[in-house]
Structures are given as C-alpha cells and as structure tokens.
Amino acid sequence: MSGIDQPLGAIRRAGDALLSLFYPPHCAGCGASTVSGIHVCTGCAGAVTRIEPPFCRVCSQPFDGAITDEFTCSNCADRAFHFDCAVTRCMSKGVVRDFIHRFKYDREFYLRHALAEWAAEALDDPRLLARPFDFLIPVPLHSARQREREFNQAEAIAHLLGKRAGVPVYRALKRVRFTTTQTRLDRHERMENLRGAFRVRHPARVLSRHLLLVDDVFTTGSTADECARVLRKAGAASVRAITVARG
Numbered sequence: 155m156s157g158i159d160q161p162l163g164a165i166r167r168a169g170d171a172l173l174s175l176f177y178p179p180h181c182a183g184c185g186a187s188t189v190s191g192i193h194v195c196t197g198c199a200g201a202v203t204r205i206e207p208p209f210c211r212v213c214s215q216p217f218d219g220a221i222t223d224e225f226t227c228s229n230c231a232d233r234a235f236h237f238d239c240a241v242t243r244c245m246s247k248g249v250v251r252d253f254i255h256r257f258k259y260d261r262e263f264y265l266r267h268a269l270a271e272w273a274a275e276a277l278d279d280p281r282l283l284a285r286p287f288d289f290l291i292p293v294p295l296h297s298a299r300q301r302e303r304e305f306n307q308a309e310a311i312a313h314l315l316g317k318r319a320g321v322p323v324y325r326a327l328k329r330v331r332f333t334t335t336q337t338r339l340d341r342h343e344r345m346e347n348l349r350g351a352f353r354v355r356h357p358a359r360v361l362s363r364h365l366l367l368v369d370d371v372f373t374t375g376s377t378a379d380e381c382a383r384v385l386r387k388a389g390a391a392s393v394r395a396i397t398v399a400r401g
C-alpha cells in the first residue's frame with residue numbers, strides 16, 4: 155500500500171507546491187493569509203493611493219488644491235501629446251509600485267491579476283466611456299527584451315482588461331529599435347530615445363479605429379506619446395491610454 159501511497163502523496167505535495175507557486179494563499183504585499191487566488195489583503199488594498207479629482211484632464215496628474223473645473227497641468231499645457239488622455243486610478247507607490255516591479259523584474263507572473271484589477275478601475279473613467287474603443291493595444295517590448303523577460307507585462311495586463319471590457323487585444327505595434335532604459339532620462343531625452351522605436355504592423359487595421367493603449371506605468375508620457383504618434387500617422391481615429399498606475 156505504502157508503495158502506492160508514497161508516490162501519490164509526493165505527486166500531490168508537488169502539485170500543491172506548484173499550485174501555491176501560482177496562487178499563494180498569502181497576500182503578496184504583506185504575507186497575511188488570504189483566500190486562495192486573492193493576492194491582496196484588504197489592508198494592502200486599502201493602502202493604495204488613489205487618484206482623486208482634481209486631476210489633469212490629459213495626463214491624470216493629481217493637483218493638490220481647490221480646483222473644481224477641468225484643468226490641464228503645466229506639463230501638458232506646453233506640449234501636444236498625440237493621445238487624447240491617459241487614464242489611471244492609482245499612484246505608483248507602495249504596494250502598487252512593489253507589485254509592478256516584482257511582476258516585471260522578478261517574473262511573479264500571477265501578480266498580473268492584481269495589476270489588471272487596479273487598471274480596470276479606470277475603465278469607467280468618463281474619458282473612456284465618452285466613446286467606445288475598438289482595440290486594446292499593448293505597448294510592445296523589443297523582442298530581445300521580451301526574450302529576456304519571457305513576457306510583455308503590458309500585453310499580459312491588456313488580455314485581462316480586454317476580457318473585462320469585452321474588447322479585443324491587438325498587437326498593432328512592433329518595437330523595432332532597442333532603447334536603453336528610460337528611468338534616468340529627462341523628458342526631452344526620453345523623446346529622443348524613443349524616436350523611431352515603434353512601427354505599426356498593418357496600418358490598414360488601425361485606420362479610422364479608436365484605440366486604447368495599455369501599459370503598466372505612465373511616467374512622463376513619452377512612451378505613450380510615441381506609440382500614439384505612429385498610430386495616428388497610420389490613420390487611427392483616436393488614441394487614448396490606460397495604465398495600472400501613474401509615476
């Protein structure tokens with residue numbers, strides 16, 4: 155009997171270990187026990203910094219002050235972005251920033267569920283509800299970077315958002331130039347760095363379409379802007395953007 159039980163037990167234990175690798179029954183933020191499949195405890199979920207009005211109607215930059223009207227922040231006032239707006243509900247701080255980092259760099263792929271939930275909070279933003287979109291377009295990674303990371307974080311989030319919104323994901327863009335990391339560059343340097351980085355695969359498929367770009371974080375807007383620029387040039391009717399968080 156034990157000869158049969160032992161391997162079965164071992165298989166079951168291995169199965170449980172494998173399952174908990176993908177669905178750890180603990181909060182991925184603080185380690186508190188959670189229901190299996192839920193990765194954020196109520197405490198960590200409540201600690202997320204939400205973007206509340208007033209915020210910039212273009213880039214969603216929050217403003218600390220008493221403005222009741224719609225406004226455009228100084229960053230957006232002196233440049234013409236090629237996207238109509240970038241919507242998000244969370245600031246890239248604390249648990250949100252930590253999850254994005256672990257998702258991208260430590261390959262904790264299961265965190266995509268929590269990240270997509272945060273991104274999905276922005277789906278009912280009036281700037282998105284004002285007009286339906288035809289496709290969700292993930293911001294692409296260069297193929298060399300994607301091989302190294304094993305997945306494109308924007309695409310993983312886009313697939314979950316697409317299911318939620320009932321809108322297809324279309325990989326309209328290809329990253330044709332390998333760009334150095336943007337983190338240490340200022341706004342102007344980022345724009346220069348990204349120039350010519352993206353190509354539209356099939357312009358006819360985006361012609362006259364309303365598109366929603368998907369990315370993990372919105373920082374200066376340079377990436378979304380360059381993606382939107384080539385999509386508009388290819389004939390897209392409009393480009394908006396949605397991200398998990400704002401830097």
Ligand SMILES: [Zn+2]
Nearest residue numbers: 181184195198
């Ligand atoms: Zn927690």
Ligand SMILES: [Zn+2]
Nearest residue numbers: 210213227230
């Ligand atoms: Zn702005």
